[in-house]
Amino acid sequence: MPVSIINSWYQREGYIKSMADLISKELESFSEPAEAMIFFSAHGVPLSYVEDAGDPYKDQMEECIFLIMKELKSRGINNEHTLAYQSRVGPVQWLKPYTDEVLVELGQKGVKSLLAVPVSFVSEHIETLEEIDMEYRELALESGIENWxxxxxxxxxxxxxxxxxxxxxxAVPLATAMSTPQTTSEVADHDPVRYAIKMFFGSFLAFILFFSPMIMAFRNT
Incomplete structure (x- = not known):
């Protein structure tokens, strides 16, 4: 079956403009839109994925933020912004900076208005509705941020x-047939000699199994 793989779409113009549309609209809810810090919070991954396995996620995420901010600036929006990573679990080190730690630091630095942007999330779920809307919002307000x-x-x-x-x-014109490696049995089925040998021994074994009860019964009489 023809298959085409879309490796990434974080840099697509339609995606970038869609994100910019949502951000610019939400900024209007602040009494002083230009003073709001745009806080991008992306899903984190273990640091080893990037440093050891070579996952391009970190570079792609940073480029994505750059492109979104470039689009916003073309619309006259020049707010300060920052990027942090959330949702880490376990004892291993994940991509930094961590969202919770950065929120505390921003509050300590005197940031009063903050617009959280869940980037790398395309739907609402527990990491936006609970982690961002409840946990991080509460942490931000406790840290001195007044407008969320x-x-x-x-x-x-x-x-x-x-x-x-x-x-x-x-991507459709780039689709190519995806082949799967053949198993040993499939290779044998396409080789006439192997197929004949396989059928001979299979038939011989079936003959033995079929007649062995009769032979045993004959010997016992």
């Missing part, structure tokens, strides 16, 4: 869905 806002996940935003559809359409 949060950009919704893209979900089924028409411009985002249209861009994903365009990505699929663009």
């Amino acid at each position: 806002g949060r950009v919704p996940a893209l979900g089924c935003t028409p411009s985002f869905i249209t861009d994903l559809a365009d990505a699929v359409i663009e």
Whole structure:
């Protein structure tokens, strides 16, 4: 079956503009939009994935933020911004800086208005509705941040869905047949000599199994 793989879409114009649309709209809810810190919170991964396994996630995430901010600046939005990583679990080190630690630092530095942007999340779920909206919001307010806002996940935003559809359409001409390695038995079935040997010994074994009860019964009489 023909298959085409879309390796990434974080840099696609439709995605970038969709994110910029949501951010600019949410900034309007602040009494002083230009003073709000745009806080990108991305899902983290263990540091070993990046440093040892060579996962490009960190570089892609940073480029994604750069492109979103570039789009916002083209619209006259020049707010300060930062990127941090959330949702770490276990004892191993994950990508830094950590969202919870950065929120505390921003509060200590005197940031009063903050707009949280769940980037790398495309739908609402526990890591946005509970982790960001409840845990991080509470932490931010406790740390001195007074005005909190949060950009919704893209979900089924028409411009985002249209861009994903365009990505699929663009990838269709590149589709190629995906082959799967043949098993030893499949190779044997396509080799006439091996197939004949296989059938001979299979038939011989079936003959022995079929007639062995009769032979044993004959010997016992």
